[in-house]
Amino acid sequence: MSKNTRPxxxxxxxxxxxxxxxKRLVEIARHMGEVIVVAPNSPQSAKGHAVTLAxxxxxxxxxxxxxxxxxxxxxxxxxxxxxxxxxxxKNRKIDLCVSGINHGSxxxxxxIYSGTMSAAMEASIEGIHSIGFxxxxxxxxxxxxxxxxxxxxxxxxxxxxxxxxxxxxxxxIPHSSLGPIxxxxxxxxxxxxxxxxxxxxxxxxxxxFYWLTGNFATNDTVEGTDISAxxxxxxxxVPSSHDLTHHRAIPALKSLESIKHIV
Amino acid sequence: MSKNTRPxxxxxxxxxxxxxxxKRLVEIARHMGEVIVVAPNSPQSAKGHAVTLAxxxxxxxxxxxxxxxxxxxxxxxxxxxxxxxxxxxKNRKIDLCVSGINHGSxxxxxxIYSGTMSAAMEASIEGIHSIGFxxxxxxxxxxxxxxxxxxxxxxxxxxxxxxxxxxxxxxxIPHSSLGPIxxxxxxxxxxxxxxxxxxxxxxxxxxxFYWLTGNFATNDTVEGTDISAxxxxxxxxVPSSHDLTHHRAIPALKSLESIKHIV
Numbered sequence: 001m002s003k004n005t006r007p008x009x010x011x012x013x014x015x016x017x018x019x020x021x022x023k024r025l026v027e028i029a030r031h032m033g034e035v036i037v038v039a040p041n042s043p044q045s046a047k048g049h050a051v052t053l054a055x056x057x058x059x060x061x062x063x064x065x066x067x068x069x070x071x072x073x074x075x076x077x078x079x080x081x082x083x084x085x086x087x088x089x090k091n092r093k094i095d096l097c098v099s100g101i102n103h104g105s106x107x108x109x110x111x112i113y114s115g116t117m118s119a120a121m122e123a124s125i126e127g128i129h130s131i132g133f134x135x136x137x138x139x140x141x142x143x144x145x146x147x148x149x150x151x152x153x154x155x156x157x158x159x160x161x162x163x164x165x166x167x168x169x170x171x172x173i174p175h176s177s178l179g180p181i182x183x184x185x186x187x188x189x190x191x192x193x194x195x196x197x198x199x200x201x202x203x204x205x206x207x208x209f210y211w212l213t214g215n216f217a218t219n220d221t222v223e224g225t226d227i228s229a230x231x232x233x234x235x236x237x238v239p240s241s242h243d244l245t246h247h248r249a250i251p252a253l254k255s256l257e258s259i260k261h262i263v
Numbered sequence: 264m265s266k267n268t269r270p271x272x273x274x275x276x277x278x279x280x281x282x283x284x285x286k287r288l289v290e291i292a293r294h295m296g297e298v299i300v301v302a303p304n305s306p307q308s309a310k311g312h313a314v315t316l317a318x319x320x321x322x323x324x325x326x327x328x329x330x331x332x333x334x335x336x337x338x339x340x341x342x343x344x345x346x347x348x349x350x351x352x353k354n355r356k357i358d359l360c361v362s363g364i365n366h367g368s369x370x371x372x373x374x375i376y377s378g379t380m381s382a383a384m385e386a387s388i389e390g391i392h393s394i395g396f397x398x399x400x401x402x403x404x405x406x407x408x409x410x411x412x413x414x415x416x417x418x419x420x421x422x423x424x425x426x427x428x429x430x431x432x433x434x435x436i437p438h439s440s441l442g443p444i445x446x447x448x449x450x451x452x453x454x455x456x457x458x459x460x461x462x463x464x465x466x467x468x469x470x471x472f473y474w475l476t477g478n479f480a481t482n483d484t485v486e487g488t489d490i491s492a493x494x495x496x497x498x499x500x501v502p503s504s505h506d507l508t509h510h511r512a513i514p515a516l517k518s519l520e521s522i523k524h525i526v
Contacts, residue, residue: 043317045316046313046314046316047311047313048310048311048312048313048314048341048381049311049312049313049375049376049381050309050310050311050312050313050339051309051311051376051475052475053308053309053475054306055474056464056466056472056473056474057461057472057473057474057475058470058471058472058473059471059473076313078311079475082459082461082475083461083473085459086459086460086461087461087473109388109505111507112312112384112388112505112507113312113314118311118312121375125372125375125456126456149525150525153522153525154519157519163512164512164515165509165511165512165515166509166512166515166516168509170507182523183520183522183523184519184520184522185520186513186516186517186519186520187508187513188506188508188510188513189506189507189508191506193388193389196345196348196349197349198320198345198346198349198350201319203319207321208321208322209319209320209321210319210320210321210322210346210350211318211319211320212314212315212316212320212342212345237516237519238507238508239508239509239512239513239516240507240508240509241507241508241509241512242372242375242507243451243452243454243509244374244375244433244452244501244503244504244505244507245450245451245452245501245502245503245504246428246429246431246502246503246504246506247451248428249426249427249428249429249502249504250449250450250451250502252427252428252429253429253449253500253502254449256417256420256447256449256500257446257447257448257449259416259446259447260445260446262412262413262416
């Protein structure tokens with residue numbers, strides 16, 4: 001960005017405009033740059049990297065952040081970023097995208113399901129430095145105070161230093177019940193999965209249905225993982241990438257290249 | 264799997280049960296194992312890793328594949344895999360999940376948006392060997408014949424040898440207009456992005472809307488990428504992972520760990 005202008009910061013989330021988490025993130029960001037908010041008009045948790053192709057998308061300007069330019073979007077979190085970049089900020093360079101603060105952890109495998117992190121990743125695919133913030137607390141009245149100065153520090157760090165080799169950070173903040181935040185750990189994503197249960201029921205029209213529920217499970221709690229950092233009361237920061245190649249698996253498959261003809 | 268039983272193969276996709284691509288994949292798989300099909304009951308392209316949390320999901324057994332057990336699912340491609348594993352195949356080990364054959368390429372960044380690849384990835388998160396197949400042709404009457412023996416060979420390879428260090432393959436087959444398939448290349452995911460345009464319009468009620476369209480763009484066509492392999496007439500195979508950690512970006516961020524208190 002030019003030395004004479006404030007950085008342009010795009011704020012988004014997956015919980016919508018009225019979630020306390022995005023309100024806090026806007027409050028932090030507005031002191032650090034020019035802020036524009038584009039967030040979904042309905043809850044979009046677990047929407048992953050979904051994009052709306054088969055339907056029109058709408059934008060509706062709203063005044064909920066005391067003078068900050070803000071738009072509700074009828075699409076997914078990824079749609080929000082696409083519309084912000086292509087329609088609302090056409091031709092302007094976005095210096096940073098921040099997504100969240102999510103109500104609930106996006107550590108470990110949750111990065112893949114999360115609308116919050118998918119919005120941040122979409123920005124990073126577009127070459128925009130991007131950070132997703134999540135608090136390990138699903139409650140709508142979750143306490144964002146302990147994490148606030150750390151979020152400010154991380155944003156300042158990225159605005160000042162960039163992200164070198166990376167474009168995307170997955171930042172998770174421990175639940176406030178764990179006591180004062182002990183610092184930050186730069187981590188890898190822990191292995192983990194959801195142990196699903198489906199509640200089975202019958203609807204009023206007599207049709208059977210399944211309703212997804214479950215619990216996150218992991219055994220990968222060694223030092224160096226995001227889950228380990230959070231359990232010890234640290235903020236976890238995982239530099240993340242949209243390159244899904246499993247590079248070290250390439251050599252074992254190379255023998256297939258020798259096959260040139262099959263019948 | 265036990266030597267005395269046929270491998271159990273889950274087939275899914277994102278285009279739904281009546282797409283020619285899944286029909287071909289079922290035809291291939293039924294000669295190689297016991298097949299169960301669970302596919303969405305509506306088009307689910309570009310749904311990414313979305314999961315249905317806020318609504319009930321329904322399964323409807325259908326007879327479209329000449330005696331093969333098959334279910335339509337009202338949810339996303341990822342929901343299909345979750346229901347197959349947890350409800351339909353409870354307690355049975357799934358030896359392989361195959362997803363597709365998608366009508367359209369899922370090379371490069373498309374792996375992240377694709378419902379086909381997200382279904383395959385969901386299986387891999389569950390520890391199931393998994394392969395997503397896509398043909399570089401969006402047409403519903405695309406020609407799946409040239410790719411068929413290669414798909415059979417890749418499935419046989421994975422059933423016989425497993426996937427060693429990986430659990431997931433992203434397999435793309437070149438458009439038949441490029442001539443005979445020249446073989447297979449083990450690749451990394453090319454860098455790429457969608458150059459979006461939004462068609463702007465006004466609906467019959469006078470409300471403005473945006474409709475997403477665009478073109479895939481990449482400059483990363485060097486040898487070793489999936490895009491390069493496809494352009495040269497080879498099938499691209501990218502071993503892929505749900506670990507999104509950008510490992511080599513960790514050291515540059517380590518200095519943040521020295522900050523222990525902030526005000």
